[in-house]
Amino acid sequence: MKLFAIFGDPVSHSRSPLMHNSVFKHLNYPACYTRVHLKDGSKLRQTFFDLGLSGANITVPHKEAAYKACDEIRGFANKVGVVNTIIKENEKLIGYNTDADGFIYAISEFKDIKKVLILGAGGTAKALGAKFLEEKVQVSVLNRSQKRLLFFQNLGCQTFTWENFTSARYDLVVNTTSAGLKDEELPAPQNILEDILHSVNYAADAIYGKVTPFLKLAQAKGLRYKDGADMLLGQGVLANELFTHQQLQKEDIQKAMQKSFEL
Numbered sequence: 001m002k003l004f005a006i007f008g009d010p011v012s013h014s015r016s017p018l019m020h021n022s023v024f025k026h027l028n029y030p031a032c033y034t035r036v037h038l039k040d041g042s043k044l045r046q047t048f049f050d051l052g053l054s055g056a057n058i059t060v061p062h063k064e065a066a067y068k069a070c071d072e073i074r075g076f077a078n079k080v081g082v083v084n085t086i087i088k089e090n091e092k093l094i095g096y097n098t099d100a101d102g103f104i105y106a107i108s109e110f111k112d113i114k115k116v117l118i119l120g121a122g123g124t125a126k127a128l129g130a131k132f133l134e135e136k137v138q139v140s141v142l143n144r145s146q147k148r149l150l151f152f153q154n155l156g157c158q159t160f161t162w163e164n165f166t167s168a169r170y171d172l173v174v175n176t177t178s179a180g181l182k183d184e185e186l187p188a189p190q191n192i193l194e195d196i197l198h199s200v201n202y203a204a205d206a207i208y209g210k211v212t213p214f215l216k217l218a219q220a221k222g223l224r225y226k227d228g229a230d231m232l233l234g235q236g237v238l239a240n241e242l243f244t245h246q247q248l249q250k251e252d253i254q255k256a257m258q259k260s261f262e263l
């Protein structure tokens, strides 16, 4: 029996255990998935080995620490320095990022996305920003503080803090901050958000399982919006394929994982 886990702080909200256990159960894969509340990201590697895990997912705020914890990084995670999935291979930790493709899957119903504003500049923002640029989408980033914006400036994005933000027309605005996850905070001051939502077609939030204060504002403006549930499903299917070494069919994983959303 293989053991998998999600690391995060907070982590009690995470639906990943339900999703992955649903796949293991329905597809008879001998594995179990649990959650680990980890406060100190520098302890991730040791904790992974101490628990005898075969693989893990990493959520807020440890995705950048997870990148550092790995022996080898594969694929898109190399581009962003952010890891949300770890696989143990010959006693080495291999890091991947499935968030960005998960998000692109989630917004496939939103058409003609050419200009995006990302709220937040953490691990999720980096993954989405770099992926949008790959897809030739113009990316602007708004964060409450300056420090993490450097990454995006180096990629050629337009960046703002709350102090110097000037609104423009966007096709999509995405909240990747953790504002609203465990509180009722907005990801930016209300007047700034009102301006943004006034001239945007779609709104999305990476947070799932609730209508965040940000999505409530989008709802009040009559915008088309979605929470992070489909992103969660998208990244989860790709992570599960890695956990099970592609022994299961992607369509079967998706169907079994989808069942957990009905629980």
Ligand code: NDP
Pocket (backbone or CB within 6 Å): 059, 060, 061, 062, 063, 099, 102, 120, 121, 122, 123, 124, 125, 143, 144, 145, 146, 148, 176, 177, 178, 179, 181, 185, 186, 187, 188, 206, 207, 208, 228, 229, 231, 232, 233, 235
């Ligand atoms: P990080 O900790 O890496 O980044 C958090 C970002 O949010 C930073 O830019 C930080 O700003 C900003 N922030 C935090 N609190 C506030 C606040 N109160 N007001 C404004 N800005 C704030 O987190 P992650 O990128 O790993 O995760 C972000 C969110 O995305 C989480 O809620 C997570 O649950 C969700 N998520 C959902 C996924 C899904 O599958 N649906 C997948 C991945 C993430 P500063 O730089 O100033 O500190």
